[in-house]
Amino acid sequence: MSARSHNVLSRKTSVNFQTAAARLVAVGSKRVTNENKRNLWISHIHRIRDDADKAAFADLYAHFAPRVKGFLINSGADGSMAEECAQEVMATLWHKAHLFDPSRASVATWIFTIARNRKIDILRKQRRPEPEDLTWGPEEEPDQTDVLALQQETETLSKALTTLPAAQRELIEQAYFGDLSHSEIAKKTGLPLGTIKSRIRLGLERLRQTMK
Amino acid sequence: MNKMMSTDIKHHLTDEILMGYSAGTLPEAFNLMVATHVSLCDACRTQLAACDAVGGILLDEHDIPNTQMQPGSFAATIAMIEQGVPITKAPAVKKPSVLPSPLRDYIGSDLSEIKWRPIGMGVKQAILPTSKQASARLLMIPAGAAMPDHGHHGLEMTMVLQGAFQDDDGYFVRGDVDIADSDLEHTPMADIHEDCICLAVSDAPLRFKGILPRIMQSFIRI
Numbered sequence: 001m002s003a004r005s006h007n008v009l010s011r012k013t014s015v016n017f018q019t020a021a022a023r024l025v026a027v028g029s030k031r032v033t034n035e036n037k038r039n040l041w042i043s044h045i046h047r048i049r050d051d052a053d054k055a056a057f058a059d060l061y062a063h064f065a066p067r068v069k070g071f072l073i074n075s076g077a078d079g080s081m082a083e084e085c086a087q088e089v090m091a092t093l094w095h096k097a098h099l100f101d102p103s104r105a106s107v108a109t110w111i112f113t114i115a116r117n118r119k120i121d122i123l124r125k126q127r128r129p130e131p132e133d134l135t136w137g138p139e140e141e142p143d144q145t146d147v148l149a150l151q152q153e154t155e156t157l158s159k160a161l162t163t164l165p166a167a168q169r170e171l172i173e174q175a176y177f178g179d180l181s182h183s184e185i186a187k188k189t190g191l192p193l194g195t196i197k198s199r200i201r202l203g204l205e206r207l208r209q210t211m212k
Numbered sequence: 213m214n215k216m217m218s219t220d221i222k223h224h225l226t227d228e229i230l231m232g233y234s235a236g237t238l239p240e241a242f243n244l245m246v247a248t249h250v251s252l253c254d255a256c257r258t259q260l261a262a263c264d265a266v267g268g269i270l271l272d273e274h275d276i277p278n279t280q281m282q283p284g285s286f287a288a289t290i291a292m293i294e295q296g297v298p299i300t301k302a303p304a305v306k307k308p309s310v311l312p313s314p315l316r317d318y319i320g321s322d323l324s325e326i327k328w329r330p331i332g333m334g335v336k337q338a339i340l341p342t343s344k345q346a347s348a349r350l351l352m353i354p355a356g357a358a359m360p361d362h363g364h365h366g367l368e369m370t371m372v373l374q375g376a377f378q379d380d381d382g383y384f385v386r387g388d389v390d391i392a393d394s395d396l397e398h399t400p401m402a403d404i405h406e407d408c409i410c411l412a413v414s415d416a417p418l419r420f421k422g423i424l425p426r427i428m429q430s431f432i433r434i
Contacts, residue, residue: 034273054290057290058286061286061289063272064271064272065281065285065286065289066276066279066280066281067271067272067274067276067279068271069279069281070276070279071271071276073279074276075236082279083281083282083285086281086285087281087285087288087289087292088292090289091289091292091293094293095293104261105261105264105265105268106265106268106272108268108269108271108272109264109265109267109268109269110268111268111271112264112267112268112270112271113264113267113268115271116234116235116236116267117236119236120236120243124236124240124343125343126240126243126342126343127240127318127342128240128243129240129243129244129246129247129248129314129317129318130247130314131246131247131248131250131251131257131260131312131314132251132312132313132314153265154265154268154269157262157265157266157269158269158272158273161266161269161270161273162273172266172270173270173274175231175232175235175237176231176234176235176266176267176270177270177274177276179235179236179237180237181232181237181238182228197228200227200228200231201227201228204227204231207262207266208262
């Protein structure tokens with residue numbers, strides 16, 4: 001566990017860091033790196049939380065709403081249902097901005113889990129058991145070293161995903177974005193189930209190696 | 213540290229199951245297993261967070277073809293926001309119990325309130341309400357007793373909540389998950405020190421080897 005005694009200091013650093021990141025992008029730097037982008041998303045969530053900032057929300061909306069919609073369509077929703085659900089997911093982001101904890105997940109991961117939950121509620125019409133103690137409620141401001149560590153891990157994972165052999169990456173994408181179980185992927189692709197399982201396992205194993 | 217949190221878990225969920233939970237593609241009964249196990253297992257909680265992170269990166273960077281929002285969509289969302297805060301359920305209160313909170317939610321109460329039904333040889337069960345793709349139930353095996361000899365059609369996961377059991381795959385304590393697929397024939401045997409309570413989920417009905425258990429099976433929905 002990281003020390004909580006540095007909270008005051010780290011909170012201050014956090015604000016400066018985010019402002020700097022925001023400025024970097026606002027200046028119009030041609031090459032907005034993923035890392036800067038992720039910092040910008042975090043500061044957007046904080047602006048929604050602190051100032052009900054619609055411009056920050058619009059920025060997140062432009063990037064994520066169509067992606068959430070695409071995710072839901074791939075999961076079997078029709079266009080109008082996906083549209084409505086994507087709007088609801090983004091509204092949830094607004095309402096729950098105070099619960100977002102950047103030491104536990106990136107903004108994209110947080111939105112992904114909201115969208116995934118919505119998919120289970122609406123499309124699969126199932127109850128959705130969640131583990132104990134997984135509320136997104138930081139009782140205090142998260143420790144900035146934890147936030148940075150998580151950002152670095154996200155960056156590493158993102159790079160590792162892009163360098164994964166195509167066959168492995170595509171199957172992982174299908175598992176998330178095709179709403180297919182491994183045996184359904186087998187039926188669809190004609191590949192033996194064992195091949196699919198081992199490719200996904202290899203892919204995850206490789207991701208795990210890069211995270212060490 | 214929560215006393216009910218097991219630190220001795222050696223038998224974990226597979227990547228495939230954790231990834232399925234993360235992607236939202238598992239049957240409800242399996243989600244219940246994952247949520248219950250992760251409530252007790254920090255290692256799988258970390259793995260699950262990594263799976264969610266993969267989902268986040270794919271959502272952020274994956275090429276999603278042809279999915280623009282409708283014109284007026286942003287204004288509609290702002291209107292939705294201004295209508296008010298949606299009702300959100302209160303976070304589960306963490307209290308020490310044999311049953312982690314996801315299971316208490318399904319039962320609607322705690323262990324003492326469960327309506328057990330005998331299924332023979334001293335074993336009792338309580339079926340939990342889930343969607344039909346897979347089933348979930350609690351099993352109570354008396355200390356030292358065996359489950360009826362059975363094999364599996366599909367995938368079955370059995371997690372210990374209280375006591376312990378032994379089968380061909382090893383010794384299972386609180387939090388451990390025994391994963392059996394269609395090939396395995398096994399006879400779990402409860403440890404003699406305490407009655408064993410398990411959560412068992414399956415995507416196919418169990419089949420029993422003897423004739424009597426097979427007749428029983430049609431009556432008791434095991």
